[in-house]
Amino acid sequence: MKHVRLAVAALSAVFILFAPDAFAEKSTMGSESPKAPVSMSKSAGYAGTMTISADKTALNNGGVITVTGVAPAGKPVYLEVWSDDTVRASRFDADVDKGTGKRPYRFYLTTEMPAYYKIFVPEQMKEKIDASRKDGKKWSLSRVLQETGADAACDVPASIKIDRYQATLMGSIVGSRGTLLNPMDPKEQKTQCLQLVKARFRSLDKVVGADIRIDPDGAFRAEIPIRSGLAPGQYKIVAALDNEIRSNTLTFENKISFPLLYLPNAGTSLNVFGPFFLTLAIVIFGVLIGAGGGFIMNPLFVSLWPLPHTIVAGTVMPTVLFSQASGIYNYSKIKFINWKLGTTIGLSMVAGGFIGPKMTELITLDQFKFVFGWVLLVLAGLMVWQTTPGYLEKNKKEQAILKEFKKKAESSAAK
Amino acid sequence: MIVEFWGHEFKVNIFLGCIGGFLIAVVSSMFGFGGGPFMVPLMTIGLGLPMYVVVGSSLLAIFFNTLMGSMRHFQFGNFDLLFFLVMFPAAIIGGFIGPQIAKRISPLMVKRIAAAGLAILALNLLGVY
Numbered sequence: 001m002k003h004v005r006l007a008v009a010a011l012s013a014v015f016i017l018f019a020p021d022a023f024a025e026k027s028t029m030g031s032e033s034p035k036a037p038v039s040m041s042k043s044a045g046y047a048g049t050m051t052i053s054a055d056k057t058a059l060n061n062g063g064v065i066t067v068t069g070v071a072p073a074g075k076p077v078y079l080e081v082w083s084d085d086t087v088r089a090s091r092f093d094a095d096v097d098k099g100t101g102k103r104p105y106r107f108y109l110t111t112e113m114p115a116y117y118k119i120f121v122p123e124q125m126k127e128k129i130d131a132s133r134k135d136g137k138k139w140s141l142s143r144v145l146q147e148t149g150a151d152a153a154c155d156v157p158a159s160i161k162i163d164r165y166q167a168t169l170m171g172s173i174v175g176s177r178g179t180l181l182n183p184m185d186p187k188e189q190k191t192q193c194l195q196l197v198k199a200r201f202r203s204l205d206k207v208v209g210a211d212i213r214i215d216p217d218g219a220f221r222a223e224i225p226i227r228s229g230l231a232p233g234q235y236k237i238v239a240a241l242d243n244e245i246r247s248n249t250l251t252f253e254n255k256i257s258f259p260l261l262y263l264p265n266a267g268t269s270l271n272v273f274g275p276f277f278l279t280l281a282i283v284i285f286g287v288l289i290g291a292g293g294g295f296i297m298n299p300l301f302v303s304l305w306p307l308p309h310t311i312v313a314g315t316v317m318p319t320v321l322f323s324q325a326s327g328i329y330n331y332s333k334i335k336f337i338n339w340k341l342g343t344t345i346g347l348s349m350v351a352g353g354f355i356g357p358k359m360t361e362l363i364t365l366d367q368f369k370f371v372f373g374w375v376l377l378v379l380a381g382l383m384v385w386q387t388t389p390g391y392l393e394k395n396k397k398e399q400a401i402l403k404e405f406k407k408k409a410e411s412s413a414a415k
Numbered sequence: 416m417i418v419e420f421w422g423h424e425f426k427v428n429i430f431l432g433c434i435g436g437f438l439i440a441v442v443s444s445m446f447g448f449g450g451g452p453f454m455v456p457l458m459t460i461g462l463g464l465p466m467y468v469v470v471g472s473s474l475l476a477i478f479f480n481t482l483m484g485s486m487r488h489f490q491f492g493n494f495d496l497l498f499f500l501v502m503f504p505a506a507i508i509g510g511f512i513g514p515q516i517a518k519r520i521s522p523l524m525v526k527r528i529a530a531a532g533l534a535i536l537a538l539n540l541l542g543v544y
Binding site: 088111175261262263264265266272275276277278279280281282283284285286287288289290291292293294295296298299300303307310311312313314315316317318319320321322323324325327328331332335336337338339340341342343344345346347348349350351352353354355356357358359360361368369370371372373374375376377379380381382383384386387392395398399401402405406408409 | 416418419420421427429432433434436437438439440441442443444445446447448449450451452453456458465466467468470471472473474475476477478479480481482483484485487488489490491492493494495496497498499501502503504505506507508509510512513514516517520522523525526527529530531533534536537538539540541542
C-alpha cells in the first residue's frame with residue numbers, strides 16, 4: 001500500500017510541476033496568434049443591415065460574452081453561434097415514417113458538425129422553449145425553431161455535408177454502412193441536419209437559449225453563456241433578422257489550458273486527471289473482482305462527461321489489448337494455453353468483433369445505457385453466484401488444481 | 416472436438432462454444448468491454464471444462480475479439496487518440512497495483528461489495544432512480 005501511495009504522490013507531483021509550463025506556453029501562443037478584429041458599427045443606420053459587436057475577443061474555457069447591436073424596431077433578432085472546430089455526428093433513423101408507415105432504416109453521417117452550435121432567441125420566447133420541454137426526450141429542434149421563428153436564422157445546418165446511407169439488415173451483419181444515397185435537396189438537408197444537431201448535443205438547453213433582450217427602439221443585447229468543456233479555437237457569431245438580413249460575423253477565441261485537454265474526436269474538453277484517476281481506480285477494482293474495467297468504465301464515462309458512446313466504446317477497447325497480450329504471453333510461457341480451443345472459439349469471436357462496432361453507431365446513448373444496465377445486472381448476478389457456498393467449495397478445489405498445474409508448468413518451463 | 420491439456424482429454428461441444436463466443440463478441444465489441452466474465456462461465460459451465468484449461472484459452476479467444484473490435488472501431492472513426500493516451504498509462508499502472516492489493520484482501524468481500532455496486536450502477540443506467 002505504501003508503494004501505491006508513493007507512486008500516486010510522485011505522479012501527481014510530476015504533473016503539477018509541468019502544469020505551469022504547459023499553461024504559460026499555451027497562453028503566449030494564444031496572444032501571438034492573429035485574431036480577427038471585432039467589427040465596430042461602421043454602417044449603423046444603413047437600412048437593411050445590422051451590425052453587432054462584442055465585449056470580448058477571447059474566453060478562457062467558456063464564460064459570458066456580451067453581444068450588442070441595433071435592429072429595426074419591433075423585429076425579433078436571432079443569434080447563431082458556432083465553433084470552427086468540427087466533429088462527427090451520426091444518426092440511425094429507424095422510426096416509423098408518418099407519411100409512408102414504413103421504417104426508413106437510413107443512416108445519416110456528417111464530419112462537419114460544429115463542435116459547438118447554439119441558436120439564441122429573444123427572451124420573450126422562453127415560454128415556447130419551455131413548452132417543448134414537456135415532450136421529454138422526444139423534443140423536436142425543428143419545431144422549436146419554427147415556433148420561435150429562429151429557423152430563418154439557421155444558416156450553418158443548411159451548409160454542412162451529410163452522407164445518407166440506406167442500411168440493410170444484411171449490410172449491418174457484414175458490417176457495411178449500406179448504399180450511399182443521392183445528396184438531399186436543401187429542405188431535406190436542413191431537416192436531417194437539425195436531427196443530427198439533436199443527436200449530437202441531445203439536450204435542448206445546449207442548442208437553444210432565450211438570452212436576447214430587445215429594447216423597443218430595436219437595440220438589443222445578449223449575454224451569451226458559453227459553457228465550459230468545449231472545443232478550443234475560433235467561434236463565430238452572426239445575428240439574423242429574417243431569411244435575408246445578416247449582420248457582420250464576430251469572431252472570438254475559446255482558450256483552454258492544461259490540465260484541460262481537448263479530445264478532438266469526442267469534441268469535448270475535460271480535465272485529464274478525471275479520466276486518468278477514474279481509469280486507474282476502475283482497473284484496480286477490475287483486477288480485484290476479476291472483470292475487465294470496460295464494464296464499469298464505459299457507463300461511467302458516458303454518464304460523467306458529455307462523451308459520445310461510440311468514442312468511449314472504441315477507445316476503451318484498445319486499452320486492454322496490451323494487458324491481454326502480456327497475459328497470453330505469460331500463460332504461453334508455461335504452456336497454459338490450448339491453442340486449438342482458444343483459436344477455434346477466437347475465430348468465431350473475430351466474426352462477432354467485426355460486426356459489433358458497426359452496431360455501436362446505430363444505437364443512441366439511451367439505448368447504450370439501457371443495454372449496459374442489463375449487462376451489469378447479469379454481471380452482478382454472476383458475482384453473487386460466485387460468493388455462494390456451493391460455488392466457493394467447487395472453486396476451492398479448482399483453484400488448488402490450478403495452482404498445482406501452474407507449479408508443474410512453471411517448473412517444467414524453467415527446465 | 417477433443418481438447419488435450421496436460422495429459423488430460425476433454426470432449427468439447429465446439430458448436431456451442433463458437434455460437435456463445437460469437438454472441439459474446441458481438442455484444443462486447445459493440446459496447447466496448449472485454450468478455451472475460453461471460454466467457455469463463457460459458458467455457459466452464461457450458462463446455463464443462465475445468466478452470467485451469469479455461470483461464471489461458473479464454474484469454475486467447477477474447478484477444479481475437481478485442482483486436483478485431485479495436486480495428487473496426489478505429490475504421491469507423493470511434494477512436495480518440497488523446498483520450499486513449501490519457502487512459503492507457505492509468506490502465507497499465509492499475510494492472511500493476513491491482514494484483515498487489517488483491518493479495519491482501521478477501522476476494523469474497525470484494526465480490527459482494529462489487530455486486531451491490533454494479534446493481535446500483537445498473538439501476539441508475541436503467542433509469543430506475
